[in-house]
Amino acid sequence: MKKGVVSFAALSFIGLCTAFVLHCESSHKSSGVLRVQDRAIVSLPLVLETLQNVRVLCVGELHDEPSHHRAQLELIQRLHERGRKMAVGLEMFRAQEQDQLNRWVTGEMAEDAFVPVYLRNWNFPWALYRNIFLYCRDHGIPMVGLNIPSAVTRQVGRQGFSSLGKDLRQDLPPVSCNVDKIYQDFIRRAMGVGHGHGVDFEYFCEAQLVWDTAMAWHAVKFLREQPDYMIVILAGSGHAWKRGIPEQVRRQSDLTFRVILPEMPRLDRERVTLEDTDYLWLDLPLEHTR
Numbered sequence: 001m002k003k004g005v006v007s008f009a010a011l012s013f014i015g016l017c018t019a020f021v022l023h024c025e026s027s028h029k030s031s032g033v034l035r036v037q038d039r040a041i042v043s044l045p046l047v048l049e050t051l052q053n054v055r056v057l058c059v060g061e062l063h064d065e066p067s068h069h070r071a072q073l074e075l076i077q078r079l080h081e082r083g084r085k086m087a088v089g090l091e092m093f094r095a096q097e098q099d100q101l102n103r104w105v106t107g108e109m110a111e112d113a114f115v116p117v118y119l120r121n122w123n124f125p126w127a128l129y130r131n132i133f134l135y136c137r138d139h140g141i142p143m144v145g146l147n148i149p150s151a152v153t154r155q156v157g158r159q160g161f162s163s164l165g166k167d168l169r170q171d172l173p174p175v176s177c178n179v180d181k182i183y184q185d186f187i188r189r190a191m192g193v194g195h196g197h198g199v200d201f202e203y204f205c206e207a208q209l210v211w212d213t214a215m216a217w218h219a220v221k222f223l224r225e226q227p228d229y230m231i232v233i234l235a236g237s238g239h240a241w242k243r244g245i246p247e248q249v250r251r252q253s254d255l256t257f258r259v260i261l262p263e264m265p266r267l268d269r270e271r272v273t274l275e276d277t278d279y280l281w282l283d284l285p286l287e288h289t290r
Contacts, residue, residue: 033260034269034280047260047279048078055223055230056249056257060237060277063124067284068262072234073132075260080139085228088136091235092122092129093145095218101143105136121147132234144222144231146215148172157207160200173252175213177205182275183243209248212239216248223255237261241276 032041051057059075061068079086093101100117103109109117115126118133136143152168161175179187187205219231239245246257259277262284263269272280 032282034263034272034282036272036274036276036278036280041282044074044078048075048082051079051230051258052082052084053256054258055255056219056233056246057230058233058235058240058245058257058259060240060259060261061234062262062264063236064128065262065284066128066287069128069132071262071281071284072232073135076132076135076141076232079230079232080141084230085226087142087144087222087226087229087231088132089144089146089215089219089222089231089233089235091147091215091233091239092118092124093143094121094147094149095145095214096149097121098145101145104133105140105143107137121145142226142229144218146218146233146235148211148214152214153207153211156210157203160203161206161210172210172214172217175206175210177202177209179205179209179243186238186243212244213248215239216245216252219245220249220253220255223253237264237267241267243275 033044033047034040035042035047059072061072076086076088090101097117100109100114104114104117114133118126118129122129133143135141149168152164155164155168156175161169177184184205187208188201215233215235219233223229223231233240233245235245240259241261242259246259249255249257258279260279260281261267261277262281263272267276267280269280269282
């Protein structure tokens with residue numbers, strides 16, 4: 001592979017790497033949510049009380065882990081039951097497909113017609129996310145596509161953000177590999193999972209950041225148009241942690257945000273800090289063996 005060139009398969013794998021670099025290899029059981037600020041284990045209702053005035057809530061996941069999606073659904077349900085005006089932002093959908101999401105939420109599209117739309121946006125089984133989508137449809141909760149066309153990340157991974165034409169750069173602020181050492185190390189680990197030698201680090205870093213930047217951009221845009229709403233963003237843990245989407249939200253706006261991530265070995269209760277997340281979900285044992 002020539003320097004600066006990332007294969008399509010490698011680029012499509014970036015999102016998986018950001019989650020699986022942090023992956024958990026064994027199941028364990030515990031209870032509650034770790035409030036990272038004071039290391040206290042608290043209940044979910046107590047966490048919800050602190051979110052009443054938050055505009056952006058990032059909730060991390062391993063994409064193929066059912067327990068993570070059940071936890072996300074519970075969080076959405078409880079926020080909705082409290083009467084909070086909210087939308088659900090999706091790494092799993094491109095912003096260009098927003099009209100299809102709107103048709104789903106308003107009940108204009110039957111499930112059998114919607115599933116092919118979902119599958120052209122995301123390559124994980126519909127069954128993993130089905131209950132979240134059904135709940136949002138049944139309760140009229142807006143769903144917001146946050147992702148970008150794969151052509152953008154492919155181009156950035158090959159030649160850098162500056163190589164994007166005006167059409168692909170539309171609605172995106174400038175992107176550069178302006179990250180701290182911890183994030184750089186994280187990206188280097190991701191490059192080592194399923195990627196060949198010769199990949200240009202700066203381009204790979206920009207490809208990761210353009211993903212986070214775009215998702216933050218579309219979330220901020222929605223909230224500026226809907227000032228009385230909050231948005232719950234569902235994304236891989238490598239995007240949802242504070243150095244990912246939340247950092248880009250901070251750079252683009254003054255919106256308040258919080259982060260909830262599932263506990264994993266590289267992000268466990270002993271080592272996690274406020275630079276990673278506000279809360280760590282402790283009671284989500286993995287159901288899959290990796």
